[in-house]
Amino acid sequence: MQTISLVGAASFLPETIIDNEHFMNASGIKRHPMFRGTKLRRHIKDTESATTMATAAINSLKEKLNLNLVNDVDVLITNVTIPDIPFVGCGAAIVGALGLKPKTVYDLQNGGCVSFIFMMELAQMILNSTEAKSAIICNIQTAAGRICGQDDNLKLPQSAVPGDGCGAAYFVKGDRNPIHSIVTKTHGEYANDMKIVTSDGRDWWQPGTTAFNIDFGEEKISSVIARGNKLVPEVMYEALALADLQASNIDTLITNQPNRIFLRNWREAIQLDEDQHINTLPDHGNLFGAGIPISLTLGLDSGRIKPGTKILLSGFSHAGDYSAGAVLSWNG
Secondary structure, rough: OOOEEEEEEEEEEEOEEEEHHHHHHHHHHOOOHHOOOEEOOOOOOOOOOOOHHHHHHHHHHHHOOOOOOOOOEEHHHHHHEEOOOOOOHHHHHHHHHHHHOOOOOEEOOHHOOOOOHHHHHHHHHHHHHHHOOOEEEEEEEEEHHHHHHHHHHHHHHHHHHHEEEEEEEEEHHHHHEEEEEEEEOOOOOHHOOOOEEEEOOOOOOOOOOOOOEEEEOHHHHHHHHHHHHHHHHHHHHHHHHOOOOHHHHHHHHEEOOEEEEEEHHEEEEEEEOOOEEEEOOHHEEEEEHHHHHHHHHHHHHOOOOOOEEEEEEEEEEOOEEEEEEEEEOOOO
Protein backbone atom coordinates (compact mmCIF):
# COMPACT_ATOMS: atom_id res chain seq x y z
CA MET A 1 0.00 0.00 0.00
CA GLN A 2 1.34 3.41 -0.98
CA THR A 3 2.02 5.90 1.80
CA ILE A 4 -0.31 8.89 2.16
CA SER A 5 0.90 12.16 3.69
CA LEU A 6 -0.63 15.21 5.30
CA VAL A 7 0.46 18.40 3.54
CA GLY A 8 -1.36 20.99 5.63
CA ALA A 9 -4.55 22.07 7.39
CA ALA A 10 -6.68 25.20 7.62
CA SER A 11 -9.82 26.32 9.39
CA PHE A 12 -12.62 28.84 9.40
CA LEU A 13 -14.60 30.07 12.40
CA PRO A 14 -17.83 32.11 12.22
CA GLU A 15 -17.44 35.69 13.39
CA THR A 16 -20.27 35.57 15.96
CA ILE A 17 -18.74 34.93 19.40
CA ILE A 18 -21.02 33.77 22.22
CA ASP A 19 -19.87 33.88 25.86
CA ASN A 20 -21.19 31.98 28.86
CA GLU A 21 -23.19 34.98 30.05
CA HIS A 22 -25.46 34.55 27.04
CA PHE A 23 -26.55 31.11 28.25
CA MET A 24 -26.66 32.12 31.91
CA ASN A 25 -29.08 34.93 31.10
CA ALA A 26 -31.27 32.68 28.95
CA SER A 27 -31.44 29.87 31.51
CA GLY A 28 -31.41 31.93 34.68
CA ILE A 29 -28.69 29.60 35.94
CA LYS A 30 -25.40 31.20 36.97
CA ARG A 31 -23.45 28.12 38.06
CA HIS A 32 -23.56 24.79 36.27
CA PRO A 33 -21.02 22.09 35.29
CA MET A 34 -21.83 22.75 31.62
CA PHE A 35 -20.39 26.27 31.98
CA ARG A 36 -17.00 24.92 33.03
CA GLY A 37 -14.19 24.38 30.58
CA THR A 38 -15.73 26.42 27.77
CA LYS A 39 -15.64 30.21 27.99
CA LEU A 40 -16.44 31.15 24.39
CA ARG A 41 -17.80 29.54 21.25
CA ARG A 42 -18.79 30.61 17.73
CA HIS A 43 -22.28 30.31 16.26
CA ILE A 44 -23.08 30.18 12.57
CA LYS A 45 -25.41 32.98 11.49
CA ASP A 46 -28.58 32.59 9.42
CA THR A 47 -26.75 34.21 6.51
CA GLU A 48 -23.92 31.66 6.69
CA SER A 49 -24.00 28.04 5.60
CA ALA A 50 -21.98 24.86 5.76
CA THR A 51 -20.93 25.55 2.18
CA THR A 52 -19.71 29.09 2.85
CA MET A 53 -17.71 27.91 5.86
CA ALA A 54 -16.16 25.07 3.87
CA THR A 55 -15.23 27.31 0.95
CA ALA A 56 -13.60 29.76 3.36
CA ALA A 57 -11.54 27.00 5.01
CA ILE A 58 -10.50 25.51 1.67
CA ASN A 59 -9.56 28.94 0.32
CA SER A 60 -7.38 29.39 3.40
CA LEU A 61 -5.80 26.01 2.66
CA LYS A 62 -5.21 27.12 -0.92
CA GLU A 63 -3.39 30.26 0.22
CA LYS A 64 -1.26 28.42 2.77
CA LEU A 65 -0.16 25.68 0.39
CA ASN A 66 -0.23 27.65 -2.88
CA LEU A 67 -2.68 25.17 -4.38
CA ASN A 68 -4.30 25.35 -7.77
CA LEU A 69 -7.76 24.16 -6.76
CA VAL A 70 -8.67 23.16 -10.31
CA ASN A 71 -5.63 20.95 -10.87
CA ASP A 72 -4.50 19.94 -7.38
CA VAL A 73 -7.67 18.40 -5.89
CA ASP A 74 -8.56 14.95 -7.18
CA VAL A 75 -10.82 13.95 -4.29
CA LEU A 76 -13.14 15.93 -2.01
CA ILE A 77 -14.65 14.30 1.09
CA THR A 78 -16.90 16.21 3.48
CA ASN A 79 -18.79 15.69 6.71
CA VAL A 80 -21.34 18.26 7.90
CA THR A 81 -23.33 18.15 11.13
CA ILE A 82 -26.48 19.94 9.93
CA PRO A 83 -26.61 20.04 6.10
CA ASP A 84 -27.75 23.18 4.33
CA ILE A 85 -30.45 21.11 2.61
CA PRO A 86 -31.94 17.94 4.16
CA PHE A 87 -30.65 14.70 2.60
CA VAL A 88 -27.93 16.55 0.68
CA GLY A 89 -24.33 17.00 1.73
CA CYS A 90 -22.44 20.07 0.58
CA GLY A 91 -19.75 18.44 -1.56
CA ALA A 92 -21.30 19.40 -4.89
CA ALA A 93 -22.03 22.93 -3.68
CA ILE A 94 -18.39 23.35 -2.59
CA VAL A 95 -17.24 22.12 -6.00
CA GLY A 96 -19.48 24.68 -7.68
CA ALA A 97 -18.48 27.54 -5.40
CA LEU A 98 -14.74 26.96 -5.80
CA GLY A 99 -14.67 25.72 -9.38
CA LEU A 100 -13.07 22.43 -8.38
CA LYS A 101 -12.70 19.57 -10.86
CA PRO A 102 -12.34 16.52 -8.59
CA LYS A 103 -12.57 13.00 -9.95
CA THR A 104 -14.39 11.87 -6.80
CA VAL A 105 -16.70 13.60 -4.30
CA TYR A 106 -18.10 11.94 -1.19
CA ASP A 107 -20.30 13.40 1.54
CA LEU A 108 -19.66 11.13 4.51
CA GLN A 109 -22.63 10.81 6.84
CA ASN A 110 -21.16 8.70 9.63
CA GLY A 111 -18.28 9.10 12.07
CA GLY A 112 -19.56 12.11 14.01
CA CYS A 113 -16.85 13.56 16.21
CA VAL A 114 -14.23 11.21 14.71
CA SER A 115 -15.37 11.57 11.11
CA PHE A 116 -12.06 13.29 10.27
CA ILE A 117 -10.26 9.99 10.89
CA PHE A 118 -12.92 8.06 8.97
CA MET A 119 -12.40 10.46 6.06
CA MET A 120 -8.64 9.98 6.30
CA GLU A 121 -9.23 6.26 5.94
CA LEU A 122 -11.53 6.74 2.95
CA ALA A 123 -9.04 9.12 1.30
CA GLN A 124 -6.27 6.58 1.84
CA MET A 125 -8.38 3.87 0.21
CA ILE A 126 -9.21 6.05 -2.80
CA LEU A 127 -5.65 7.27 -3.35
CA ASN A 128 -4.37 3.71 -3.15
CA SER A 129 -6.95 2.21 -5.50
CA THR A 130 -7.30 4.88 -8.19
CA GLU A 131 -5.16 7.28 -10.19
CA ALA A 132 -6.07 10.12 -7.81
CA LYS A 133 -3.04 11.74 -6.20
CA SER A 134 -4.56 14.26 -3.78
CA ALA A 135 -7.54 14.76 -1.49
CA ILE A 136 -9.12 17.49 0.61
CA ILE A 137 -11.16 16.34 3.58
CA CYS A 138 -13.41 18.85 5.28
CA ASN A 139 -15.39 18.81 8.54
CA ILE A 140 -18.14 21.39 8.98
CA GLN A 141 -19.82 21.78 12.38
CA THR A 142 -23.04 23.81 12.31
CA ALA A 143 -25.12 22.37 15.16
CA ALA A 144 -24.29 25.07 17.72
CA GLY A 145 -26.02 27.88 15.85
CA ARG A 146 -28.59 25.72 14.09
CA ILE A 147 -29.74 23.79 17.20
CA CYS A 148 -28.27 25.18 20.43
CA GLY A 149 -28.84 28.78 19.37
CA GLN A 150 -32.61 28.36 19.12
CA ASP A 151 -34.57 30.21 21.81
CA ASP A 152 -36.06 27.00 23.21
CA ASN A 153 -32.62 25.45 23.59
CA LEU A 154 -30.71 28.45 24.93
CA LYS A 155 -32.39 27.78 28.27
CA LEU A 156 -30.67 24.38 28.51
CA PRO A 157 -27.21 24.48 30.14
CA GLN A 158 -25.88 21.80 27.76
CA SER A 159 -26.40 24.21 24.87
CA ALA A 160 -23.39 26.15 26.15
CA VAL A 161 -20.97 23.37 25.19
CA PRO A 162 -21.02 23.16 21.34
CA GLY A 163 -19.42 25.66 19.00
CA ASP A 164 -19.37 25.96 15.21
CA GLY A 165 -16.43 25.90 12.84
CA CYS A 166 -14.84 24.19 9.88
CA GLY A 167 -11.53 22.40 9.44
CA ALA A 168 -9.96 21.14 6.21
CA ALA A 169 -6.81 19.17 5.44
CA TYR A 170 -4.89 18.28 2.28
CA PHE A 171 -3.42 14.82 1.72
CA VAL A 172 -1.28 13.46 -1.13
CA LYS A 173 0.48 10.30 -2.15
CA GLY A 174 4.00 10.39 -0.72
CA ASP A 175 5.95 9.91 2.50
CA ARG A 176 6.89 13.42 3.64
CA ASN A 177 4.39 13.52 6.54
CA PRO A 178 3.18 9.94 6.50
CA ILE A 179 0.12 8.34 8.02
CA HIS A 180 1.46 5.36 9.96
CA SER A 181 -1.83 3.81 11.03
CA ILE A 182 -5.58 4.30 11.00
CA VAL A 183 -8.05 2.34 13.14
CA THR A 184 -11.81 2.87 12.90
CA LYS A 185 -14.42 0.97 14.88
CA THR A 186 -18.20 0.77 14.85
CA HIS A 187 -20.11 -0.07 18.03
CA GLY A 188 -23.63 -0.69 16.79
CA GLU A 189 -24.96 -1.58 20.21
CA TYR A 190 -24.75 2.11 21.16
CA ALA A 191 -26.25 3.54 17.97
CA ASN A 192 -29.69 4.27 19.43
CA ASP A 193 -28.55 5.87 22.67
CA MET A 194 -28.49 9.38 21.21
CA LYS A 195 -31.94 10.79 20.53
CA ILE A 196 -33.53 13.77 18.84
CA VAL A 197 -36.13 15.16 21.24
CA THR A 198 -38.79 17.86 21.18
CA SER A 199 -40.72 19.40 24.04
CA ASP A 200 -44.05 18.34 22.51
CA GLY A 201 -42.97 14.77 21.79
CA ARG A 202 -43.14 14.93 17.99
CA ASP A 203 -40.51 13.45 15.71
CA TRP A 204 -37.95 15.89 14.34
CA TRP A 205 -39.32 15.73 10.79
CA GLN A 206 -42.87 16.53 11.86
CA PRO A 207 -43.98 20.18 11.73
CA GLY A 208 -44.19 22.07 14.99
CA THR A 209 -43.46 25.35 16.74
CA THR A 210 -40.67 24.26 19.10
CA ALA A 211 -37.05 23.45 18.33
CA PHE A 212 -35.65 19.94 18.45
CA ASN A 213 -32.59 19.10 20.51
CA ILE A 214 -30.05 16.31 20.94
CA ASP A 215 -30.44 14.21 24.07
CA PHE A 216 -28.64 11.21 25.52
CA GLY A 217 -31.18 10.57 28.29
CA GLU A 218 -30.33 10.99 31.95
CA GLU A 219 -30.18 7.24 32.44
CA LYS A 220 -27.55 6.95 29.67
CA ILE A 221 -25.15 9.73 30.67
CA SER A 222 -23.06 7.68 33.08
CA SER A 223 -22.87 4.85 30.55
CA VAL A 224 -21.70 7.21 27.80
CA ILE A 225 -19.00 8.62 30.08
CA ALA A 226 -17.80 5.11 30.91
CA ARG A 227 -17.75 4.19 27.22
CA GLY A 228 -15.71 7.23 26.26
CA ASN A 229 -13.18 6.49 28.97
CA LYS A 230 -12.87 2.91 27.70
CA LEU A 231 -13.24 3.14 23.92
CA VAL A 232 -10.79 5.96 23.28
CA PRO A 233 -7.77 4.56 25.18
CA GLU A 234 -8.41 1.18 23.55
CA VAL A 235 -8.37 2.58 20.04
CA MET A 236 -5.40 4.86 20.79
CA TYR A 237 -3.28 1.91 21.86
CA GLU A 238 -4.48 -0.15 18.91
CA ALA A 239 -3.41 2.63 16.52
CA LEU A 240 -0.03 2.80 18.27
CA ALA A 241 0.45 -0.95 18.00
CA LEU A 242 -0.43 -0.90 14.31
CA ALA A 243 2.17 1.85 13.80
CA ASP A 244 4.71 -0.18 15.82
CA LEU A 245 5.06 2.68 18.30
CA GLN A 246 4.79 3.15 22.06
CA ALA A 247 2.92 5.89 23.91
CA SER A 248 6.31 7.36 24.80
CA ASN A 249 6.96 7.96 21.08
CA ILE A 250 3.99 10.35 20.80
CA ASP A 251 4.69 14.07 21.03
CA THR A 252 1.20 15.48 20.40
CA LEU A 253 -2.31 14.22 21.08
CA ILE A 254 -5.37 15.65 19.30
CA THR A 255 -8.84 14.34 20.10
CA ASN A 256 -12.42 15.41 19.82
CA GLN A 257 -13.29 17.60 22.78
CA PRO A 258 -16.59 16.79 24.53
CA ASN A 259 -15.50 18.26 27.87
CA ARG A 260 -12.42 18.84 30.01
CA ILE A 261 -12.88 15.60 31.99
CA PHE A 262 -12.64 13.42 28.90
CA LEU A 263 -9.62 15.42 27.72
CA ARG A 264 -7.83 14.87 31.02
CA ASN A 265 -8.68 11.17 31.18
CA TRP A 266 -7.56 10.51 27.61
CA ARG A 267 -4.18 12.22 27.91
CA GLU A 268 -3.56 10.51 31.25
CA ALA A 269 -4.40 7.16 29.63
CA ILE A 270 -1.67 7.80 27.07
CA GLN A 271 0.63 9.33 29.73
CA LEU A 272 1.04 12.73 28.11
CA ASP A 273 1.30 16.14 29.74
CA GLU A 274 -1.46 18.70 29.32
CA ASP A 275 0.64 20.89 27.02
CA GLN A 276 1.06 17.93 24.65
CA HIS A 277 -2.71 17.68 24.16
CA ILE A 278 -3.85 20.33 21.69
CA ASN A 279 -7.50 21.34 21.94
CA THR A 280 -9.65 24.41 21.44
CA LEU A 281 -12.36 23.68 24.03
CA PRO A 282 -11.99 26.88 26.13
CA ASP A 283 -12.24 29.27 23.18
CA HIS A 284 -14.40 27.34 20.71
CA GLY A 285 -16.37 24.74 22.68
CA ASN A 286 -17.09 21.24 21.49
CA LEU A 287 -16.57 21.47 17.74
CA PHE A 288 -17.78 17.91 17.14
CA GLY A 289 -16.13 16.49 14.00
CA ALA A 290 -14.41 19.78 13.21
CA GLY A 291 -12.54 19.69 16.53
CA ILE A 292 -9.71 17.46 15.30
CA PRO A 293 -8.84 19.37 12.08
CA ILE A 294 -9.25 22.78 13.76
CA SER A 295 -6.96 21.70 16.62
CA LEU A 296 -4.53 20.28 14.04
CA THR A 297 -4.56 23.65 12.28
CA LEU A 298 -3.90 25.42 15.58
CA GLY A 299 -0.96 23.14 16.31
CA LEU A 300 0.61 23.68 12.90
CA ASP A 301 0.00 27.44 12.76
CA SER A 302 1.24 28.07 16.31
CA GLY A 303 4.38 25.99 15.90
CA ARG A 304 3.38 23.59 18.66
CA ILE A 305 3.62 20.85 16.04
CA LYS A 306 7.25 21.01 14.96
CA PRO A 307 9.19 18.99 12.37
CA GLY A 308 9.80 15.53 13.76
CA THR A 309 6.52 15.43 15.72
CA LYS A 310 4.63 12.17 16.09
CA ILE A 311 0.89 12.94 16.29
CA LEU A 312 -1.85 10.72 17.68
CA LEU A 313 -5.43 11.51 16.63
CA SER A 314 -8.31 9.83 18.44
CA GLY A 315 -11.78 10.09 19.91
CA PHE A 316 -15.31 8.71 19.89
CA SER A 317 -18.64 9.96 18.63
CA HIS A 318 -22.23 10.43 19.73
CA ALA A 319 -23.06 7.95 22.50
CA GLY A 320 -20.17 5.68 21.55
CA ASP A 321 -21.25 4.30 18.18
CA TYR A 322 -17.89 5.08 16.56
CA SER A 323 -14.31 5.34 17.79
CA ALA A 324 -11.10 5.91 15.88
CA GLY A 325 -7.38 6.50 16.16
CA ALA A 326 -4.59 7.41 13.76
CA VAL A 327 -0.86 8.05 13.98
CA LEU A 328 1.06 10.31 11.63
CA SER A 329 4.37 12.13 11.50
CA TRP A 330 4.90 15.80 10.77
CA ASN A 331 8.25 16.60 9.17
CA GLY A 332 7.39 20.07 7.91
